[in-house]
Every structure is written in structure tokens, then in C-alpha cells.
Amino acid sequence: AVDEAIAELSAYSKTPAYKTTVTNLMVQGCFSLLEPEVTVRCRQEDMALVESVIPEAQKIYTTEVAKQAKGTTKTVVLKLDKQNPLKGKAGGVVLSCNDGKIRVDNTLDARLRQLEEKDKPNLRKVLFPVQA
Template identity: 35%
Template sequence: MNDADVSKQIQQMVRFIRQEAEEKANEISVSAEEEFNIEKLQLVEAEKKKIRLEYERKEKQVQVRKKIEYSMQLNASRIKVLQAQDDLVNSMKEAAAKELLDISHHHHNYERLVKELIVQSLLRLKEPSVLLRCRKADFHFVESVLHSAKEEYANKAKVHSPEIIVDHIHLPPAPSDEDVHASFCSGGVVLASRDGKIVFENSLDARLDVVFRKKLPEIRKSLFSQVAA
């Protein structure tokens, strides 16, 4: 083989090696680009997922805040409604309490009422000896009906006429515009056993409280049933 043939063969080998190198380089470049694109796509998808999750988290936070705010507003509205209802009910009770003051002004009717309250109190206590308290202004009413009240109780309970001691300590007077915070009593009586262990409050104010507590569900239903509906 002469030099020309050797040179030609070497050139062919060089071209073959170069071509293989270029093909391999192209394969590596394509493979690298594919891997890059796949990795880029994965990164983009990961970021999208991250952004989507963050958005969902913030959306949930917004929904939770909205629910909390709505619940707070709803509770505040309910409290206002309940407060308005309580104010109305209390104003009715105050109006009724003011009307109690007129009862003692009708002397004949009030005297009969005092007697009935004493008899009722004796029937509740069923004690042979009791202590009675009344307003200073009602002392003469109590004195005038005391004997007949004891006799009526004795007949109803079928016992001996009880001993009733009218206490020198009086119940508070009627309400006064001069001192609206002072203790007051609209009338009636309070009886207690001699040892003070049993007390039956039969004042007009106490009776109003009892009746009002008993009738409160009925009052609320009558006033606010349409509102609730």
C-alpha cells in the first residue's frame, strides 16, 4: 500500500470517527434537551401545584373568615333582638309594678286584700305563732283585719287561732321619685315563723315576681312568636 492509499484510508477513518462523534454529540444534545424539557415541565407543574395549593389554602382561609364574620354578625343580631325583647318584657313588668301602687289607694278593697294575704300566708306557714311585717302606712289595715284573719285561718285549717305578733320593724315604703334606688314595697305582708327559719313573702311585689316568672314563657310566646316564625 503506497502512501496515497494510506493517507486516503486515514482520511476515511477520520471522517467516520468525526461523523460518529457528531452523531453522538447530536444524540447527547437531543437527549439533554429532552431531559431539560422534562425537568422544566416537572418544575413548572410543581410550581403550578404549589400555587394552586396556596390559592386553595388562602381561599379556605377567606371562607373561614367569612363564616366567622357572618356567625359573629348573626350572634350580635340575635343578642340585640334578645336584648330588645328583654327590654320590652321588663318595661311591661315595670308598668305592672306601677299599677300595684294604685291598689293600696282603694282602702276598702286593699283592706280586704290584706286580710286574704294574711290568711294565705298562715295557711302556708301552719305555725301556732308567727311574726308579721307590713309597711308603716299599712299598719292600721293589718290591725283592723288581724282578728278576722286569724279566725278565718283557724276555721280553714281546723286549728286553734294562731298568735300573730306585728313586728315594729316595717317593710320599706312605696317607691319614691326622690330616691329611685331605695328599697321599696308596694304593699302586702311578710310572715315568718318565730324562729325565723320559715319566711313567706306575700308582698305585692313578691307576688308580681312569682306571677311574672310563671307567665314569662306565655308572655314571650304571645309577644314574639310571630318574630320567631
């Protein structure tokens, strides 16, 4: 099931909707880090797409900070790391700051692993039903 999901996510990364997803993943990562400079890593095949949405992600972040923390102005500079592409199959981004000491893994692979981990109780019920 996980392999099928990764295959579907990999196919999703070739759709127009993926552009919005990547932008949102970057913004969410910036909110987790709350740093003025953030490095972004992505798959080699996503480099051009990620680079193209960086200005939009920066703008959304600044706008959302102003909305949520009224009167607060906070900006972020996102820098694409072109030297160290990610090896994941499904796409997404990893954001880091402080020379990589703090990281947010917002790859689709990581999101899938989180869902898999959260759903273990339901999987147990299906695989090992209680015998009456």
C-alpha cells in the same frame, strides 16, 4: 310593663278592697306556715290597717282549719313587727315564724314577680316569634 303594674298595685293599696286582700294574704300565709305564732311585717303606711285586720285573719284561719280538717282546732296568734317595716312599693305582708327562719313573702311585689316568672314562655313568643 312591670313598673306600670307596680304603680297600679301601689294605687290599689289605697282602696277599700285592699283591706280584704291583706286579710286574705295573712290567712294564706298562716296556712303555709301552720304555726301557732306568726310574725307579720308590712310597709310603714300599712301598719294601722294590718293591725286592725289581725283579729279577723286569726278568726278566718281558725274557722277554715276546722272546715278543712274536720274536728281539728288550730289557732294562730299574729304579731305585728312594728320595728322592721317592709320597703316594697306595692304592699302586702311577709309572715315568719321560728325567729324568722321560715318566711312566706305575700307581698304584692312578690306576687307580681311570680307572675312575671311564670309568663316568660309567653313573653318569649311575643318577643322572639318563630320565623317560618
